[in-house]
Amino acid sequence: MTRRAIAAAYAPTTGVINPYEACFGLADSAARNGVEIRTGCPVTGLRHDGDLWTITTADGPVVARFVINAAGVAAALIATMAGAGAYRMRFRKGEEYLLDKRLQGIVRHVIYPCPSPTSKGVLVIPTYDGTIMIGPTADEVDDPADLATTVDGATRIIAAASRLVPGISERDVIAEFAGMRAVLDDEDFRIGSTAAPDFFDVAGIQSPGLTAAPAIAVMVVELLRDAGLELAEPVTPGAPLPPFVHFADAPLARQQELANSDPRYGHIVCRCEIVTEAEVCQAIARGAATLDGIKFRTRAGMGRCQGGFCTSRCMALLASELAVPLAAVTKRGGDSWLVVDRDEGVLP
Numbered sequence: 001m002t003r004r005a006i007a008a009a010y011a012p013t014t015g016v017i018n019p020y021e022a023c024f025g026l027a028d029s030a031a032r033n034g035v036e037i038r039t040g041c042p043v044t045g046l047r048h049d050g051d052l053w054t055i056t057t058a059d060g061p062v063v064a065r066f067v068i069n070a071a072g073v074a075a076a077l078i079a080t081m082a083g084a085g086a087y088r089m090r091f092r093k094g095e096e097y098l099l100d101k102r103l104q105g106i107v108r109h110v111i112y113p114c115p116s117p118t119s120k121g122v123l124v125i126p127t128y129d130g131t132i133m134i135g136p137t138a139d140e141v142d143d144p145a146d147l148a149t150t151v152d153g154a155t156r157i158i159a160a161a162s163r164l165v166p167g168i169s170e171r172d173v174i175a176e177f178a179g180m181r182a183v184l185d186d187e188d189f190r191i192g193s194t195a196a197p198d199f200f201d202v203a204g205i206q207s208p209g210l211t212a213a214p215a216i217a218v219m220v221v222e223l224l225r226d227a228g229l230e231l232a233e234p235v236t237p238g239a240p241l242p243p244f245v246h247f248a249d250a251p252l253a254r255q256q257e258l259a260n261s262d263p264r265y266g267h268i269v270c271r272c273e274i275v276t277e278a279e280v281c282q283a284i285a286r287g288a289a290t291l292d293g294i295k296f297r298t299r300a301g302m303g304r305c306q307g308g309f310c311t312s313r314c315m316a317l318l319a320s321e322l323a324v325p326l327a328a329v330t331k332r333g334g335d336s337w338l339v340v341d342r343d344e345g346v347l348p
C-alpha cells in the first residue's frame with residue numbers, strides 16, 4: 001500500500017548555506033587580519049615549558065601562549081599529547097549521496113523525517129548550488145579514517161529518501177562521499193579550559209557544528225579574554241577581495257563582457273558546470289593548490305561527469321600556474337597524487 005503524507009511540521013529556521021564559500025570567506029578575512037594559515041601541516045607533539053607551548057609540526061616548531069584544540073576526530077589524541085586530560089571519542093560516519101541536477105527543483109526546502117535518538121535522520125536537501133543531496137547515515141565505526149561509502153549505506157539512504165520524496169532513485173546518484181562526526185560519550189560539545197595550562201578544547205563538535213561554529217567562536221574569544229589575552233579590534237587591512245565571478249551564473253551580456261575583457265572567460269574548462277579557465281586561474285591565484293581546492297571554489301568537477309572532462313585540464317592549469325610538474329599535482333594534498341611520472345616513478 002502506498003502511504004502518502006497527510007501533514008508535516010514546517011521548520012522555518014532551517015537554512016542551507018554554501019559551506020565552501022563560508023569557509024573561504026572566513027579564511028580570507030582571517031588572513032587579512034594577520035592570521036598565518038598552514039595547511040597540510042599535522043601537529044605531532046606539544047610541550048609546555050611553564051610559560052609557552054612548543055607545538056611540533058611537519059613544518060617545524062610553532063611557539064604559542066595559547067592552544068585551541070579544534071582537531072575534529074583527532075581532538076582526543078591531541079588533548080592526550082598535551083596532557084590536557086584524556087577522554088573517549090567515538091566516530092560516527094555519515095554517507096551522503098548527490099543527485100543529478102536533472103532533479104533540481106524537486107524540493108524547495110530541506111525535507112526531514114522524524115529524528116532518531118542519534119541523528120536528524122535521512123534528509124532531502126536542496127543544496128546552494130542546485131543539486132539535491134540525500135543522507136546522511138549515522139553509523140559508529142572504529143576507524144576515524146574510514147570514509148568509504150557502502151552498498152548498505154546507499155541502499156538505506158535511497159530507500160529513506162524515496163519514502164520522503166517519491167521518484168528519487170539510485171540512477172540519479174552522480175557522487176557519493178562520507179564524513180566523520182566526532183562524538184563524546186555525553187553527546188555534547190566540549191568547549192573550555194583543560195587540565196593543561198592555556199590549552200582549550202573545542203572537541204566533540206558533531207552535528208550541527210557548522211551551524212554552531214560562529215557561536216562557538218564567540219565563546220572561545222571570551223575564554224581567551226578571561227585567560228588574559230589582550231584582543232585587538234579587527235584591522236581588515238586593504239580592500240576585501242572582490243567577489244568570486246561565477247561565469248555560469250552571469251547573464252549573457254555580462255558573460256560577453258567578461259569574455260571580451262579576458263579571453264580565458266571564453267574557454268570552458270568544466271562543461272557540466274560551465275566553469276571557465278579564468279575562474280580556475282582566479283581560484284589558483286586565491287590559494288587553491290589542489291584539484292579539490294579548485295573544485296570547492298569554482299564547482300569544476302562537481303557536475304554529472306564528476307571530473308571526467310575537466311580533471312586533466314585543471315591539473316594542467318595547476319601545473320603551469322604554480323610552476324610544478326604535473327606529477328606533483330594532488331587531489332587534496334598529502335600523497336593523493338593523480339599521475340605518476342614515467343621516468344621518476346612515484347614522488348616521495
Ligand SMILES: Cc1cc2nc3c(=O)[nH]c(=O)nc-3n(C[C@H](O)[C@H](O)[C@H](O)COP(=O)(O)OP(=O)(O)OC[C@H]3O[C@@H](n4cnc5c(N)ncnc54)[C@H](O)[C@@H]3O)c2cc1C
Pocket residue numbers: 041042043044070071072073074078093094095096136178179180181202205206207208209210211212
Ligand atoms: C555527514 C555529516 C553531515 C553533517 N551535517 C551537518 C549539518 O547539516 N549542519 C551542521 O551544522 N553540521 C553538520 N555536520 C557537522 C559538521 O560537519 C561538524 O560539526 C564540523 O565540521 C566540525 O568542525 P570541527 O572544526 O570541529 O572539525 P573538522 O571540520 O573535522 O576540522 C578538524 C580539522 O583538524 C584538522 N586536524 C586533525 N588532526 C590534526 C593534527 N594532528 N594536526 C593539525 N590539524 C589536524 C583536520 O585536518 C581538520 O581540518 C555534519 C557532519 C557530517 C559528518
